[in-house]
Amino acid sequence: MQLTDKHREYWSKNLRLTSVLLAIWFVVTFVVIWYARDLNEFTLAGFPFAFYMGAQGSLIIYVAVIWYYARRMNQLDQEYGVHEGDD
């Protein structure tokens, strides 16, 4: 199976997207937990910030990250002609 430059570009774009989204995941999870005691000094809509992130904020971001990944990758499939079928 011979890969073209276009294929390689697709894969490197995928890797870049994956790293960016993974970084977001890392920040809203682990960085927020690490500084939770200090972040709780701020409030967001009446909630202590770190508590809000753990209970809801980070969850909303996880859902958004996966939604964006699916959308963007499905677009990239089309752009680089590696999509399955034509719906």
Place this chain on the structure above:
Amino acid sequence: MANAISANAAFFNQLKKYYTLYTGGFIAFVIALAIFEQMGMSSQMLGYIFLAATIGLYAGIGVMSKTADVSEYYVAGRRVPAFFNGMATGADWMSAASFIGMAGTLYAAGYDGLAFVMGWTGGYVLVALFLAPYLRKFGQFTIPDFLGARYGGHLPRTIGVIAAIICSFTYVIAQIYGVGLITSRFTGLEFEIGVYVGLAGILVCSFLGGMRAVTWTQVAQYIILIIAYMIPVVWLSVNITGNPIPQVAYGQALQKVTAKEKELNDPTSVLGTAEMSVRAIHKEKAKEWGDKIKTLDDAVKAGNGAAFHAEQKGKVEQKLADLKAAPTPDAKAIVAAEKELKDFPANIDKLKAKWSGAEKGAKAKSGAIAAHAQPFSGKGAEKKLMKESADKGETPTPEAVAKAKAEDKKASDDKRNNFIALVLCLMVGTASLPHILMRYYTTPSVRDARKSVFWSLFFIFLLYFTAPALAVLAKYTVYHDLVGSSFSALPAWVQNWQAVDSTLMKIVDMNKDGLIQLAEITIGTDLIVLATPEIAGLPYVIAGLVAAGGLAAALSTAYGLLLTIAKALSHDVYYKMIDPHASTVRRLTVSKMLLLVVAILAAYVTSLKPGDILFLVGAAFSLAASAFFPALVLGVFWKRANYLGAVIGMLAGLGMCMYYMFMTYDFFGGVAANEWFAIKPISAGIFGLPAGFLGVIIGSLISKAPSQEITDLVDHVRYPNLESDINTNAA
């Protein structure tokens, strides 16, 4: 292709129609029962009807979906639309622990309990980015299938099978336990009988139709469980805040809870003074338990632990005999003593565990309460020092204050580190549990697999981001309606649950002031979800609905797990290794027989009530993370990974994880002193994971690069569609 797509669209519309009708029908059924309840139907009868109707429904779907086709049986014919696969994954994922226990854990632990909320949702980001699309492109039946094809040879597949069975089996026991508990609570059947009723429910559904039946049943179960979870919370939210969206409204409830916590901890307030008096009593009790445990330890050291155990048991027997011999026997006390004797710990170790639990409980209640939203509170050494000095009328030395502060900081940091370790293990474990990953084999395409992860997390998220709201609303109710009110006017729900099970709800007037103090209330974690309908003042039919939801959550997870084990044994072991020429009929027969055997074995183990279910669940995540994640992810993202790397990596991950558990968890005879960085054994995966990655990398680099065929396979899974592509879809 265009035909296939329009067929898929038609199938989707058809499903949408069926499930809309089904949802409407289910709501009508609940309303009908509510009317029957008004007409005087007993609550036990309602419980039976709910149990029979829902299990009957699942059985019906199971029988309608029966199949003799391997691809249908293993991967539901690979035509489950993303949306419905998401719902099925949601039900597959959310276990009895999520449905019933989560809100209660958050109630008890506040911020520190959020590790489960984050861990069990954030893992799907890893599933989406690293696994689902690639596994779908690979498109066979099981996770060991991928390991076998990617790394070659029987060994990686075999290790995969063993790891899959270990984690799925420990997990399935917890589910069947949940089924037994719910069935027995709502119908009055014995726990052991409840387990077998649940088993029957599991078998009728999955036996005939495999993955196809399980998928369509899980969608139905998701609908029931989400309705059952939401109705009481929304109602409670309207009652307390006047806002029907609990996830938004609980902010103001949280502020009031925090203010109340301050008041309860303030010795100068009326409520605070009363709390202090109860806390002092708890402190005494903790000391009493401590002394008792000391005598027990001394007896064990002297070599007569068994005699000590017999003596303690004898005391209870004597008490029972005395009660029975009394001139006017107190029936209630006799029943209580009989129960005490029946539940008496079987041996000296269990007796010690029970006493230690009592000591810990009393100790926890003797201290100030931590604020709900406060992360990682320290152990209060500084406060204690200040108070003791103030009592003596002296000022503590700066060194003593610094030492106490350092102690608090260390306790707090340890909690934070454990929180992070647990979140990581739960997330990576989520992305490694075979029963979840195999769901992404069932979608029609890679594109749908990606969308399907989104729908999965969306449906899971609906429940998980509601649980923290429920916990706060329940806390608000307890702090405002119970604390400070009179014992002569206990709300009905408190009286009911106290009568049902004293481990779930218990209030004793310890300081005899006739008023309820927070430290006098004992609430079991399961109570929050189970009692919410009554707290919110809803009719009993909603309590029945909640039980049906819990049952749906437990059953759906059990299906997925049992099917995973049966598939690993019948497909990976029997078909791929023992008899590759087996006919379709034979393969399915073997699979069904194995499903039956594994299910009965699991029910049998559950009926023995093995200890510490929660630890087993956590252990399953750590084990799965350590064994699978490195080999799976590097298999896709690093072409150089090869056979030796996979073998060493999986063994190292699994080995490290198990070693750490054996060294530190008391059930296996380990001790906490062996812990590294004070990390608890439940998060053993934090050490297993790097061991696994290192193993794969080192093992691969010291042996020769994989063949062209294997690198072609990697390219094949990386691109959804390549010209002149090979086809690895198994039929």
